[in-house]
Amino acid sequence: MSLISRICSASNMRKKVAGSRTRLFRVALAWCGDQMLADDLVQETMGLALQKIHQLRDPERLNAWLYSILNNCWKQHLRRYRPHEDLDDERASEEPGPEINVGQMEVVARVRCAVAELPVEQRRVLALVDLEGSTYGEVAEILEIPIGTVMSRLHRARKSLFALLDNSSQESPQQTAALRRVK
């Protein structure tokens, strides 16, 4: 590749990284539930991406690569600050869900509360598929898990989300808890 091409390519990639901030932020926010932390995670992700941009061999895979970095930043953060949090899917769900307290909230706030109730690993998959539009294969690669796990986590996440947010379930918290135990 000529020098000019390399310069143009590097400049182009930098622009693409810069243009990914909002999308990264939305996924980060869904993962962590905290705006400031999401901002920090995205900033850290972009810094690392710019440092390691030379390692990205296929520019078409920029998005998946960025989300892999974001995922690593998020995992590091959890290890550092929440070392005892159970990252497994088997998070206890018997405690009252947000449906009891968020009846008057706007939809956005209710959704964010409900997503925050999901186990971390479900949130990861849900955000990548529903916000970023990643394919199951891409999610499996980004999170380094089998596609089957992606599908099962996604299914459980949506089922829980529906149970938490569906208006009819708000009328009967006990029923919701029962639904959530099904997983």
Add this chain to the structure above:
Amino acid sequence: MKDNYGLDELTLNAYVDGQLEPELERRVLNAMDTDRDIREQVCQLRRAKDWMRTGYGDAQPTEQPMPACKKHYSRLQTGIAASFMALAIGMGGGLLGYICAERETGTQMAAGSLGHENPHKVLLHLGDARPEHFQAVLDYAEDFLEEHRERDVQVEVIANSGGINLMRSGGSTFESRVRELSDKYSNLQFVACMNALRNLRKEGIEPVMINDVHTGTTAVDHIVKRLQEGWTYRKVDNLSDI
């Protein structure tokens, strides 16, 4: 758990996410036509998807500057800066040469008073559609070639912008003259800028050039190339240049 149609909940999720093969997708669609439970499940999954987009679709990050680059990228930046500096020096040199060349007049331009210009290789640049300019260029080229018939000289006429219209077949009053000169002097070439041709095509005009006109390069590329090779260059903006 699978239903009567052999479709489990994971498959329905995959359907909602557009991840199914066409055949399986058709099965889901057929099942939805007849099975109310499946329709209901798909509807719930879509609602869950919509909730996610509603919950986060408008979230905006705090405006922050791009993070500073370190390590490899900083080296790349240094390389880029150095490259641009080298480029700037090169372009500056080229521009200086061009300005110097511009100050020469008449046939002196081909006589090559500047040491690095080859007086026997002359590039004439036509950037407008004024017939008197092209007439003057052709006259000059013919005089020069005739005068140096015994020598190994070369003349090129490159046209861009409106200038290419004077090299179009069927539309130029100079067509026969161009052909005649091309036949007579094998060391005379006519070149039309590729970008200018592309611009005409964008306007819906398919330009047909006179047979002897070359079209494989842009004016800028060609001029830079010839300057690097030491040719004498003259842009023909007005008759006093000739």
